[in-house]
Amino acid sequence: MKLASWNVNSLKVRLPQLLDWLAAQQPDIVCLQETKLDDAAFPRREIETAGYHAAFCGQKTYNGVALLTREAPSELAFGNPHFTDPQKRLLAATVGGLRVVCVYVPNGQAVGSDKYAYKLEWLAALACWLAEELAANPRLAVAGDFNIAPEDRDVHDPIAWAGQILCSEAERSAFRQLLNLGLNDSFRLFEQAEKSFSWWDYRMLGFQKNQGLRIDHILLSEPLARRCVAAGISREMRKRERPSDHAPVTAELAEP
DNA sequence: ATGGTAGCCGCGCTA
Numbered sequence: 001m002k003l004a005s006w007n008v009n010s011l012k013v014r015l016p017q018l019l020d021w022l023a024a025q026q027p028d029i030v031c032l033q034e035t036k037l038d039d040a041a042f043p044r045r046e047i048e049t050a051g052y053h054a055a056f057c058g059q060k061t062y063n064g065v066a067l068l069t070r071e072a073p074s075e076l077a078f079g080n081p082h083f084t085d086p087q088k089r090l091l092a093a094t095v096g097g098l099r100v101v102c103v104y105v106p107n108g109q110a111v112g113s114d115k116y117a118y119k120l121e122w123l124a125a126l127a128c129w130l131a132e133e134l135a136a137n138p139r140l141a142v143a144g145d146f147n148i149a150p151e152d153r154d155v156h157d158p159i160a161w162a163g164q165i166l167c168s169e170a171e172r173s174a175f176r177q178l179l180n181l182g183l184n185d186s187f188r189l190f191e192q193a194e195k196s197f198s199w200w201d202y203r204m205l206g207f208q209k210n211q212g213l214r215i216d217h218i219l220l221s222e223p224l225a226r227r228c229v230a231a232g233i234s235r236e237m238r239k240r241e242r243p244s245d246h247a248p249v250t251a252e253l254a255e256p
Numbered sequence: 257a258t259g260g261t262a263g264c265c266g267c268g269c270t271a
Contacts, residue, residue, distance in 0.1 A: 009262075009263070034271085060264080062269090062270070062271095109270080115270095201261080202271090203259080206260095206261095245261090245262075
């Protein structure tokens with residue numbers, strides 16, 4: 001079973017690339033972030049024609065998440081019951097014996113800003129809810145754009161980024177709190193190339209210079225981590241014309 | 257050099 005997550009930065013713009021990539025990679029479950037579409041504008045027909053069920057929770061211009069699945073999803077949940085949030089950032093469903101949570105963690109803008117405080121509150125509430133989800137669903141996957149580079153090795157220039165947004169100690173601590181619930185960073189279950197990133201700024205030739213961060217993650221509960229046989233980043237998607245600023249991340253699970 | 261680019265129904269904001 002192949003799991004994937006991709007911040008598409010506008011599903012409208014990236015739909016042709018998404019369909020292309022679905023056909024080539026045949027993932028079973030795909031979490032999307034930053035769809036930037038309200039639900040009425042979601043390209044359901046195109047996704048279904050490609051062979052996927054679609055669950056989505058969107059808004060115009062900002063945010064928006066979606067879950068594409070080969071099998072029909074059940075027990076859909078929109079948002080966090082412990083955190084009232086007008087921003088569409090969270091979507092969960094049960095599919096193929098897995099509980100899958102798609103997250104788009106707030107960016108936080110700058111350390112100390114109001115948006116940063118919101119990010120930390122959002123993450124605390126996420127941990128609270130995931131603890132319950134994990135207790136009810138031992139086979140849990142949490143995938144998405146976490147907007148956190150967990151360690152210095154996930155940052156192209158750790159000195160320049162020290163203490164900055166996406167890398168601050170409070171954010172990293174919040175990420176470790178998620179791991180401490182009993183979740184594993186699937187990417188780190190395997191030997192990986194140095195300087196592996198999932199996001200590169202559009203500006204200043206960030207991708208060409210590999211000035212990136214690894215902020216997109218697939219977290220797996222213990223029973224799923226034991227089944228995980230591969231994890232990676234589809235860097236080639238960032239080389240395309242008119243790319244998202246994020247590359248898709250993937251994790252493959254062996255059948256139980 | 258506090259810049260730069262991309263996407264949004266925009267007349268700045270968010271990332």
